[in-house]
Amino acid sequence: MTNTTSASRTSVDFSELLACARELSLAGRWDRALGLLETTSVGEPADRTRLALAIAEVALESDWFAGTDLARSRIEAAAGLLPEEDWDLGFARLRHTYHHLLLVDGALRLGPDGKDPATLAGMRQQAYGLRDRAPDEVRRGWASMYLGLIADNHFSERTAAPAHYTAALEAGESGPDPLLAREALRHLGDHDHDFGDPHRALERWRRATALGAGAGTVPGTLSQQLLLAVLARDTGDEAGARALATEVARWAGAIGAVRIEAQATGFLAGVDPTAPPQHSEDIG
Template identity: 40%
Template sequence: MSQLPAAAVADAAETLMLAGHWTAAADLLDSAQTDDPGEQEILALARASVAVDRDFGQQSDHATAALGAVAEDSWDLAMLKLRNDYANALFKSGDRELRDRMLTLIKDAPDDARLGTANFWAGAIADNLYEQPNEAIEHYTLALELGDELTKAQALRHLGHHSHAAGNLEVARQQWERSTELLQKNGHLRPTLAQQAHLAILLRDEGDTAGSKGLATEVNRWAQQLGIPWLVAQTEELIR
């Protein structure tokens, strides 16, 4: 029987997750067997990460059980729980009182990369749950400075929303195109498609109706294949 370290299995599962292959990622992690408690925790946390990402995309409920199966408290687990509760608040009218937890994760972040991650999600929460755009922009800016490439991509994507809302279409295009490049480089399909949907919105606002509909049509097809209902609905509005 072949043997791989749990960390290698978790990395492979993350690659599948980023590509939108959530079932394959979960199946890979479930097939891994180990008696080592440390490696069991690595696999459990990876399962939770896959489930949280899947639920955000598909508005399903795989995360509740997966998060509950992680035995050891950690900063990474707390972040996954916050992301899951944010998604529930955003899509299902769940608990919106996330500010204190958000600030604690920022304060306790063990390194700059995680601090960047915490600031990105703090920005999303301030933006979409508390309607505090200035606070959100401050967090996104810190995420852009401190985060890894995927965090930078998400920060640019959300900063682009604010540029677009302010009528700064050229700046929004620069931010959204750079975000798309970073997402594509790292193989994160779901937000790449969401970002391209916003580029379709930008094309519409720039007067290129045919280009907007063409790009939205392709994103819609991808979103249907991945089963991402909110992205399907968003792009259908652009196709009409």
């Protein structure tokens, strides 16, 4: 495997290159990660599919946090190399559909109103299919995670979602996959907060913040910090809440995570990012 530029050709271990690109993406360096991957040349068919899927994953992260529109073409490029039933391809498509239906003209559209019922039902059926045919427990956990997100954010089925998040948490802890565990804790904590248990929410959100930081996800950690600001405001520490949110907005703006920046700015203006219909699932 080679990474090529106009000036040089350098041989590096392919798995290490994919891992480095993944870490760059987690850090919010989506342009750099895509640049690294898209200038990489591989010969083996299996490596070409891994590369195409890695490119699609980075593009999905960029679209979600930075508001770009990069994933669709990258997912279809990967589809040209893989059988239709490939699990990772299906999961990339599920994520893209979920995000596409949730974000309209840069704004959140929560709940089923204004969305095609057949499209929503098809998305949920796809998630169940991915869960049931997952090749390992961690992938099964990620499918469960999206079943919870779909129930919460597209069907407004708040009582149905926590069971899916709990299944995702168990998979993330046993995998282990700290990013999956972080995601599940984030959303379980949102339900704790909504149902009047701020102490349990704080416990879960603190743990989610630490897991995300340990895994290197900069935008994900910033989104968690904003939830801690919400709890600070809830307990009367407005100065602490504003100080934390100000730094979240500053950091998010610096890395181009425009959605988190907007949410933090809204919080400073008095908007509660966890209040219905704006649940904390909206970002990250």
